[in-house]
Amino acid sequence: MSLQDLQFVHQDCGDCPIRHRAVCARCEADELARLEQIKYYRSYQAGQTIVWSGDRMDFVASVVSGIATLTQTMEDGRRQMVGLLLPSDFVGRPGRNSAAYDVTATTDVVMCCFRKKPFEEMMTQTPHVAQRLLEMTLDELDSAREWMLLLGRKTAREKIASLVAIIARRDAALNLRRTKGMLNVDLPLTREEMADYLGLTLETVSRQISALKRDGVIHLEGKRHIAIPDFDRLLEEAGDDSDGGMLA
Amino acid sequence: MSLQDLQFVHQDCGDCPIRHRAVCARCEADELARLEQIKYYRSYQAGQTIVWSGDRMDFVASVVSGIATLTQTMEDGRRQMVGLLLPSDFVGRPGRNSAAYDVTATTDVVMCCFRKKPFEEMMTQTPHVAQRLLEMTLDELDSAREWMLLLGRKTAREKIASLVAIIARRDAALNLRRTKGMLNVDLPLTREEMADYLGLTLETVSRQISALKRDGVIHLEGKRHIAIPDFDRLLEEAGDDSDGGMLA
DNA sequence: AAGTTGCCTTGACGCAGATCAAGCGGTGAA
DNA sequence: TTCACCGCTTGATCTGCGTCAAGGCAACTT
Numbered sequence: 001m002s003l004q005d006l007q008f009v010h011q012d013c014g015d016c017p018i019r020h021r022a023v024c025a026r027c028e029a030d031e032l033a034r035l036e037q038i039k040y041y042r043s044y045q046a047g048q049t050i051v052w053s054g055d056r057m058d059f060v061a062s063v064v065s066g067i068a069t070l071t072q073t074m075e076d077g078r079r080q081m082v083g084l085l086l087p088s089d090f091v092g093r094p095g096r097n098s099a100a101y102d103v104t105a106t107t108d109v110v111m112c113c114f115r116k117k118p119f120e121e122m123m124t125q126t127p128h129v130a131q132r133l134l135e136m137t138l139d140e141l142d143s144a145r146e147w148m149l150l151l152g153r154k155t156a157r158e159k160i161a162s163l164v165a166i167i168a169r170r171d172a173a174l175n176l177r178r179t180k181g182m183l184n185v186d187l188p189l190t191r192e193e194m195a196d197y198l199g200l201t202l203e204t205v206s207r208q209i210s211a212l213k214r215d216g217v218i219h220l221e222g223k224r225h226i227a228i229p230d231f232d233r234l235l236e237e238a239g240d241d242s243d244g245g246m247l248a
Numbered sequence: 249m250s251l252q253d254l255q256f257v258h259q260d261c262g263d264c265p266i267r268h269r270a271v272c273a274r275c276e277a278d279e280l281a282r283l284e285q286i287k288y289y290r291s292y293q294a295g296q297t298i299v300w301s302g303d304r305m306d307f308v309a310s311v312v313s314g315i316a317t318l319t320q321t322m323e324d325g326r327r328q329m330v331g332l333l334l335p336s337d338f339v340g341r342p343g344r345n346s347a348a349y350d351v352t353a354t355t356d357v358v359m360c361c362f363r364k365k366p367f368e369e370m371m372t373q374t375p376h377v378a379q380r381l382l383e384m385t386l387d388e389l390d391s392a393r394e395w396m397l398l399l400g401r402k403t404a405r406e407k408i409a410s411l412v413a414i415i416a417r418r419d420a421a422l423n424l425r426r427t428k429g430m431l432n433v434d435l436p437l438t439r440e441e442m443a444d445y446l447g448l449t450l451e452t453v454s455r456q457i458s459a460l461k462r463d464g465v466i467h468l469e470g471k472r473h474i475a476i477p478d479f480d481r482l483l484e485e486a487g488d489d490s491d492g493g494m495l496a
Numbered sequence: 497a498a499g500t501t502g503c504c505t506t507g508a509c510g511c512a513g514a515t516c517a518a519g520c521g522g523t524g525a526a
Numbered sequence: 527t528t529c530a531c532c533g534c535t536t537g538a539t540c541t542g543c544g545t546c547a548a549g550g551c552a553a554c555t556t
Contacts (some may be wrong), residue, residue, distance in 0.1 A: 072397045074487055080400040082393035095383050100390055123379065130378045131371065137385045138341050142348055144392040145330035149320045151399035152328040152447025156513065191534065199400025204513055206535055223534065239322055404543065439504065449544055454505055471504065498556090505550075515540070526529080 038118040044068075044105040051099045059113045060092030066109030067188045070101045071196065081197040083140070086170055090136055094120050106188060151199045154239055159198040160208040161237035164218060164226060168234075182219070183228040212237065286366040292316075292353040299347045307361045308340030314357030315436045318349045319444065329445040331388070334418055338384055342368050354436060399447045402487055407446040408456040409485035412466060412474060416482075430467070431476040460485065 041064070044050055050068060051057050063085050070083035070091075082101060085091055091103060094116065123130045150162050168185045187194070191209075195202040213220045217237055219227040228234055289312070292298055298316060299305055311333050318331035318339075330349060333339055339351060342364065371378045398410050416433045435442070439457075443450040461468045465485055467475040476482055 070393070072393065074397070074401065075489055076487075078401040080397040082396045093386050095386070101393065124375060127372060127375045127378060130375060130382055134378055134382045134385060135343050137382060137389060138343070141385060141389050141392060142341075144389060144396065145318070145320065145349065147396060148330045148392065148399055149322070149328040151396055153322065153326040190532095201514060202534080203515080203536085207513090210535075239324075241323055438502095450504085451506085451545080452543060455543090458505075500555075501553090503551090503553105505548105507548085508546085510543105510545080512542100512544090513540105514542090516538085518535105518537080520533105520535075522533090523531085524529105525531100526527100 038122070039112055039114050042111050042113055044109045044111070046105055046107050046109075048105045050103040050105055050109070050111070053099055053102045055099050056097060057092060057099045058097060058116050060090070060094060060116055060119055061111040061113040063087050063089050063091070064110040064112050066105060066107045068103055068105050068109050068111075069193065069197075070103055072101045079196045080199065081193065082144070084197065090133070092116070094123060094133075106193065156198075156200055156204050156208050157211065157237065158239045159200060160194075160205065160212060161217065161234055162240065163194060163198060164212075164228070165231075165234050165238050165240065168228060168231070183231055185226045185228065187224045187226060286370070287360055287362050290359050290361055292357045292359070294353055294355050294357075296353045298351040298353055298357070298359070301347055301350045303347050304345060305340060305347045306345060306364050308338070308342060308364055308367055309359040309361040311335050311337050311339070312358040312360050314353060314355045316351055316353050316357050316359075317441065317445075318351055320349045327444045328447065329441065330392070332445070338381065340364070342371060342381075354441065404446075404448055404452050404456050405459065405485065406487045407448060408442075408453065408460060409465065409482055410488065411442060411446060412460075412476070413479075413482050413486050413488065416476060416479070431479055433474045433476065435472045435474060 042061075044066075053072070065087055068085040068091070069081050070085065071079055071081045073079045085103075091111075093100075097116065123133070150159055154162065164185060164187075167187065168183055171185055172183070189197065191202040191205045194200075195205045198205065209218075209220070212218045216229070217233055219229065221227060290309075292314075301320070313335055316333040316339070317329050318333065319327055319329045321327045333351075339359075341348075345364065371381070398407055402410065412433060412435075415435065416431055419433055420431070437445065439450040439453045442448075443453045446453065457466075457468070460466050464477070465481055467477065469475060
């Protein structure tokens with residue numbers, strides 16, 4: 001554990017989010033020390049599969065940089081994305097040792113891993129970590145349930161608008177970027193990945209993006225960059241009843 | 249705390265599942281005592297709403313008997329069920345004090361409640377409870393994600409078959425009922441509730457149930473009772489790749 | 497006995513989104 | 527320079543499920 005690491009720890013953002021979010025927030029030096037001893041980093045290239053569904057998984061991890069996805073696949077190839085992992089998101093499941101879905105790196109990804117056994121042991125001794133993990137898991141459960149509403153009941157147009165809004169919100173939580181009063185968003189996903197996320201086909205995704213553009217809800221710059229002139233309008237298109245306090 | 253209660257505690261099933269699942273499994277008498285002091289029971293009638301989305305929710309609870317549902321509703325009335333609470337399931341969210349979805353009693357329901365504040369305090373002192381809760385939440389997250397695959401990618405027929413399989417499996421975990429080699433299942437939901445769960449309309453639910461019956465995948469006895477002659481056949485119809493070890 | 501209500505089934509029809517297919521622009525390799 | 531490939535767009539057509547509508551059955555009320 002270098003001095004550099006320690007500095008990170010006592011700033012409000014570290015290179016290893018789990019350390020920060022689970023432990024550092026409370027600045028418990030001994031817990032930190034224990035975590036430091038069992039952690040290691042791994043890198044993955046864009047497109048690379050990190051874990052296959054059903055594989056033995058003997059670590060838990062936290063995304064340091066890049067974007068990874070969780071997907072489930074049916075025998076005939078139908079795919080559904082069930083989670084999007086952004087930096088600071090947690091993956092892995094204490095108390096189970098095989099993965100339930102494929103984890104794939106969408107961009108180049110760096111993960112901060114902890115071997116599961118020692119991590120679990122540490123959890124039994126440091127309630128803060130278990131509690132923090134519980135909070136994070138409950139958050140994920142909430143967003144999974146929001147996603148169920150989207151998948152089950154929203155139209156294609158609403159789905160696209162929701163996705164853009166969600167990405168904008170997540171982006172904004174990190175660094176809000178505005179130019180000329182517009183909210184700017186980079187789509188980190190291909191049309192096909194969006195389709196897998198939204199339960200649509202890539203053609204429908206493309207058509208609806210074009211439609212939203214035509215109607216002035218979003219502005220397209222290139223294929224992956226979106227500007228949002230009016231966030232409330234977007235939320236209306238998404239069928240959401242509130243903006244979740246993002247711009248409050 | 250009555251003698252009766254104590255007896256339950258040291259049997260392998262209590263009237264209050266959280267006590268059993270979170271604490272009693274490890275037989276920690278003092279944790280139990282603390283839980284006992286802050287718990288109380290509440291009953292709800294079939295159809296009654298337990299909490300409205302957005303309401304202040306100052307307790308967490310565990311279902312003792314009956315069936316409750318979690319639903320989200322859009323302004324225009326489109327509804328999506330996002331969870332089905334069977335006995336022993338947990339509801340409520342430590343660390344947040346408003347409900348994120350409607351909780352409704354489908355049948356008469358008895359809940360074992362804990363006021364949130366003291367429950368949270370207790371959690372900080374007793375790592376077992378937080379850990380058990382984490383495990384339960386991770387399980388819920390897994391099933392939410394399985395449900396996302398269903399909502400996003402399965403056909404109406406597959407959705408119905410999946411629902412029947414899931415209810416059969418849950419039922420079986422408690423008490424497996426077979427007559428003449430058949431698995432018997434009572435549907436605890438109306439057609440409309442099934443539709444809200446599966447992201448369909450009640451007409452489609454009805455049609456697909458009829459179709460599965462016509463094709464011999466299920467036998468209907470009355471409107472709510474189903475017999476399954478061949479569970480593997482049902483799973484095949486559901487598009488699942490394994491039976492999750494239920495009959496192993 | 498007749499009417500009401502809740503839950504369910506079935507039919508006819510229309511539409512949102514899937515499927516099939518063609519083509520475009522950018523990028524990298526030969 | 528040409529070719530191939532990938533990600534994307536757009537058009538034409540098809541289809542599964544939603545929508546609208548009618549009616550059946552069982553339980554309950556008057």
